[in-house]
Amino acid sequence: LSGVLLTAFLARKIMEGKDRRYSYRIVFVPETIGAIAYCALNEKAMKQIDFGVVITTVGGPGKYGYKQSYDPDHAINRLIEEVFNETEEDFITYPFDIHGSDERQYSSQGFRINVATISRDRYYEYPQYHSSLDNLELVKAQQIYETLELYRLLLDKLEARHIYRNLNPNCEVMLSKYNLYPITGGGQRPEHRGRSELDLILWLLFLCDGNLDITTIAVRLNVTEATLISIADKLVGKDALEKVF
Numbered sequence: 001l002s003g004v005l006l007t008a009f010l011a012r013k014i015m016e017g018k019d020r021r022y023s024y025r026i027v028f029v030p031e032t033i034g035a036i037a038y039c040a041l042n043e044k045a046m047k048q049i050d051f052g053v054v055i056t057t058v059g060g061p062g063k064y065g066y067k068q069s070y071d072p073d074h075a076i077n078r079l080i081e082e083v084f085n086e087t088e089e090d091f092i093t094y095p096f097d098i099h100g101s102d103e104r105q106y107s108s109q110g111f112r113i114n115v116a117t118i119s120r121d122r123y124y125e126y127p128q129y130h131s132s133l134d135n136l137e138l139v140k141a142q143q144i145y146e147t148l149e150l151y152r153l154l155l156d157k158l159e160a161r162h163i164y165r166n167l168n169p170n171c172e173v174m175l176s177k178y179n180l181y182p183i184t185g186g187g188q189r190p191e192h193r194g195r196s197e198l199d200l201i202l203w204l205l206f207l208c209d210g211n212l213d214i215t216t217i218a219v220r221l222n223v224t225e226a227t228l229i230s231i232a233d234k235l236v237g238k239d240a241l242e243k244v245f
Contacts, residue, residue, distance in 0.1 A: 002059030002139050004028065006148050007240040010055070010078050013152055021159050021245050025049065025160060031056075039111060046106070051076045051114040053154075054101045057129075057146040059139035060121025065092035067100060068120075069114035070107045075161070075216050082215075083118075083153045094122070118154070122145050162225075163244040164232050165210035200231050203234045208232070211245050215234035 025045070029038050039046050051074065057165065064084065068077045074077045084091045098104060101123070103115035120143060128134040166173070175181035180201055195203075200223065207217050214232065218225040235241040 002144050003054075003056040005036045006058050006144055006151065007055045009148055009152050010155070017159075025052075029102075031102055032105070035091065035105040039105055043110075046111055046113070047108075049111075049113050051116075052106060054103050054115055054117045055150070055151070056101050056117065057085060057123045059123060059141075059144040060126060061138065061140070061143055062121040062126065063092060064089050064118065064120050064147070064150070064166055065094055065122050066119070067103070067117040068096050069103070069116045070096045070112070071114050074098070074114040075213055076114050078219065079154060080118060081155045083150055087150065087153070089150070092122075097214040106155075115223075116128060116146065118150055132220060140161065161234070161245055162214040162229055163210060163212070164204070164208040164214070164236070164241045165244050166205050166208050167211070167240060167242055168205075172202075174203065178235075178240050180235075180238060180240070195221065197231060200228065204228065204232055204235060205240065208241055213245075 007028070014020070014024050014026070023179075027035075027038055029035050041152075046101065051069065066077075066080050066084070081093075096103070096107075101117065103117065105111075105113045106113040107126050123129055123137075126138075129140050175198075182198060200221070203221055205219070207220075215225050218228050221228070232241055236243055
């Protein structure tokens with residue numbers, strides 16, 4: 001029940017939030033059969049969900065870990081790793097597999113929701129699991145609270161994502177039309193860790209599809225997030241990009 005308790009407190013945080021960018025669906029169901037039934041009864045709504053988390057085994061005294069979503073490159077995985085790195089928590093990374101909790105149902109072929117899990121003493125990996133010793137001598141309120149704080153930080157990161165969309169997605173944009181193309185050869189001098197501003201403009205127009213966030217793009221291009229946001233906002237001012245979030 002540690003996951004149920006943590007989810008209830010996390011739901012309270014979500015409901016208290018103002019000006020949320022995302023909508024949230026909070027599901028309490030019995031594992032496996034409950035998730036399958038819920039997906040069957042809410043198929044249309046579930047197919048509109050981008051990503052999520054399954055919250056289970058969060059109150060043990062041991063090491064943190066997270067199970068990746070089925071697409072290891074999805075932003076949910078990177079954001080969880082950022083939470084661990086910023087809090088300086090040691091953690092175990094578990095690649096997605098077909099064994100586990102209800103991520104198996106939510107990421108099945110019909111739904112393909114990227115679902116990850118932050119856990120503490122993960123299922124199967126402590127001797128008290130599925131026994132009468134998995135009790136309040138092992139699971140403590142403070143330990144659940146500490147895991148809750150990680151989930152809260154993850155929510156904050158989700159809400160703070162910067163996402164842009166190219167307003168001219170069909171083929172390459174004519175930059176001179178937007179006064180974005182250098183008028184001298186020297187204007188194409190390499191900058192920003194080996195990438196000129198022109199390079200970064202072209203990359204942003206290529207990658208900003210309304211789904212990829214700026215942090216993901218910054219990691220891919222090996223430049224700072226602040227550098228890309230500055231250029232992206234410039235492109236917004238030129239009506240070449242629009243800011244989604």
